[in-house]
Amino acid sequence: MKIIMHGAAREVGRSCIELQSKQGSRFLLxxxxxxxxxxxxxxxxxxxxxxxxAVFLSHAHLDHTGALxxxxxQGMRCPIIATPTTKALTRLLLEDALxxxxxxxxxxxxxxxxxxxxxxxxxxxxxxxxxxxxxxPYQYFDAGHIPGSSSIVLALEKKRxxxxxxxxxxxxxxxxxxxxDFDDVDIMITESTYGDxxxxxxxATERRFLQRVEDTLALGGKVLVPSFAVGRAQEMLLLxxxxxxxxxxxxxxxxxxxxxxLLEHSDSLKEADKLREALRKVHQIRRGERRKILSKxxxxxxxxxxxTGGPILEYxxxxxxxxxxxxxxxxxxxxxxxxxxxxxxHHVYIDGWKTAVKCAIEQFDFSAHAGAxxxxxxxxxxxxxxxxxxxxxxxxxxxxxxxAAALGFDVRTPSLNEVVLID
Ligand SMILES: [Zn+2]
Ligand SMILES: [Zn+2]
Numbered sequence: 045m046k047i048i049m050h051g052a053a054r055e056v057g058r059s060c061i062e063l064q065s066k067q068g069s070r071f072l073l074x075x076x077x078x079x080x081x082x083x084x085x086x087x088x089x090x091x092x093x094x095x096x097x098a099v100f101l102s103h104a105h106l107d108h109t110g111a112l113x114x115x116x117x118q119g120m121r122c123p124i125i126a127t128p129t130t131k132a133l134t135r136l137l138l139e140d141a142l143x144x145x146x147x148x149x150x151x152x153x154x155x156x157x158x159x160x161x162x163x164x165x166x167x168x169x170x171x172x173x174x175x176x177x178x179x180x181p182y183q184y185f186d187a188g189h190i191p192g193s194s195s196i197v198l199a200l201e202k203k204r205x206x207x208x209x210x211x212x213x214x215x216x217x218x219x220x221x222x223x224x225d226f227d228d229v230d231i232m233i234t235e236s237t238y239g240d241x242x243x244x245x246x247x248a249t250e251r252r253f254l255q256r257v258e259d260t261l262a263l264g265g266k267v268l269v270p271s272f273a274v275g276r277a278q279e280m281l282l283l284x285x286x287x288x289x290x291x292x293x294x295x296x297x298x299x300x301x302x303x304x305x306l307l308e309h310s311d312s313l314k315e316a317d318k319l320r321e322a323l324r325k326v327h328q329i330r331r332g333e334r335r336k337i338l339s340k341x342x343x344x345x346x347x348x349x350x351x352t353g354g355p356i357l358e359y360x361x362x363x364x365x366x367x368x369x370x371x372x373x374x375x376x377x378x379x380x381x382x383x384x385x386x387x388x389x390h391h392v393y394i395d396g397w398k399t400a401v402k403c404a405i406e407q408f409d410f411s412a413h414a415g416a417x418x419x420x421x422x423x424x425x426x427x428x429x430x431x432x433x434x435x436x437x438x439x440x441x442x443x444x445x446x447x448a449a450a451l452g453f454d455v456r457t458p459s460l461n462e463v464v465l466i467d
Pocket of ligand 2 (some may be wrong): 210
């Protein structure tokens with residue numbers, strides 16, 4: 045078979061891997077885009093999309109789903125296999141991307157109609173349930189990354205292939221840890237986002253975060269918690285709702301929308317009842333109420349996680365000169381984002397205006413990806429014959445390659461548009 049890397053090769057973004065049998069049957073693992081400061085980057089070298097037999101979708105993040113409407117527009121009509129939660133979240137995230145794209149006059153190359161058509165092609169699969177498409181048996185497993193996220197096992201030409209998707213074997217407040225028990229895997233295609241780095245233990249990060257909230261409130265400040273809408277916002281909600289802080293907690297924007305949607309798909313959560321209860325304890329914010337909220341002490345959870353847009357900018361606009369308030373970043377901040385600028389230069393751009401931020405700023409690693417040590421232990425446990433390392437920056441991929449080669453794995457680290465041949 046051939047494994048063709050249309051994206052996510054020595055990069056994080058536009059995951060799109062083609063599997064091609066000797067008879068010419070073609071399948072895709074994910075179909076995403078990459079958003080950079082230069083604009084939108086799509087998978088490379090993928091043509092004749094009308095002859096694809098199926099897309100196996102791992103999860104709803106745009107770097108795994110964002111190209112689906114574009115290829116639908118170009119004539120892709122095959123089934124797209126995903127969990128019901130992934131399907132619901134994909135609609136939410138694709139429509140949000142379209143809305144933001146319109147606001148910023150960015151060219152996404154598709155319209156609402158293409159999103160609707162792509163979603164109409166989606167067929168549901170539950171965790172641990174197996175199916176067959178075009179003679180290819182497949183099974184989806186909980187990947188522990190975001191709700192609905194899956195690792196996928198399929199069989200092609202008598203070889204068992206595991207595609208990890210983005211995954212996290214560690215349990216969090218929101219999610220069970222991802223599945224690790226896979227037998228007889230011949231080919232493992234793994235993510236490597238943190239291939240050269242480890243995370244601090246989650247419990248220590250949680251403690252440090254809660255302490256920072258307490259210290260800020262003791263100073264009389266407000267606490268802003270920018271979060272990714274899916275997964276992170278709900279985890280922060282669960283963490284903060286554990287305690288009565290004596291001030292209100294607010295949840296706003298896509299963070300609220302995603303929480304409500306996830307409660308409709310509660311089987312993808314570790315403890316849906318706890319999330320439901322946490323949501324009951326906090327205040328849900330509508331547009332127009334934001335300025336009023338910040339006139340008093342409060343804790344606000346909202347999007348976007350990297351301050352690239354969303355209500356968080358409106359809150360920062362009101363709070364930026366308050367030295368007693370704090371902005372607690374809850375995840376990775378990519379280069380050239382407001383979040384990165386805030387850490388490095390203590391300013392952000394709001395509506396095109398450079399705004400100096402005097403609040404305290406701290407970053408916490410609540411990652412939803414396996415750290416290097418976890419990746420290595422999962423790979424050793426599964427012990428595949430061939431290991432394909434992707435979805436990582438060049439340094440992370442190279443670190444994993446050296447480690448796997450030293451242990452005697454047949455390790456491949458393909459570059460963009462490279463074809464990996466498997467005998
Ligand atoms: Zn992801
Ligand atoms: Zn990803």
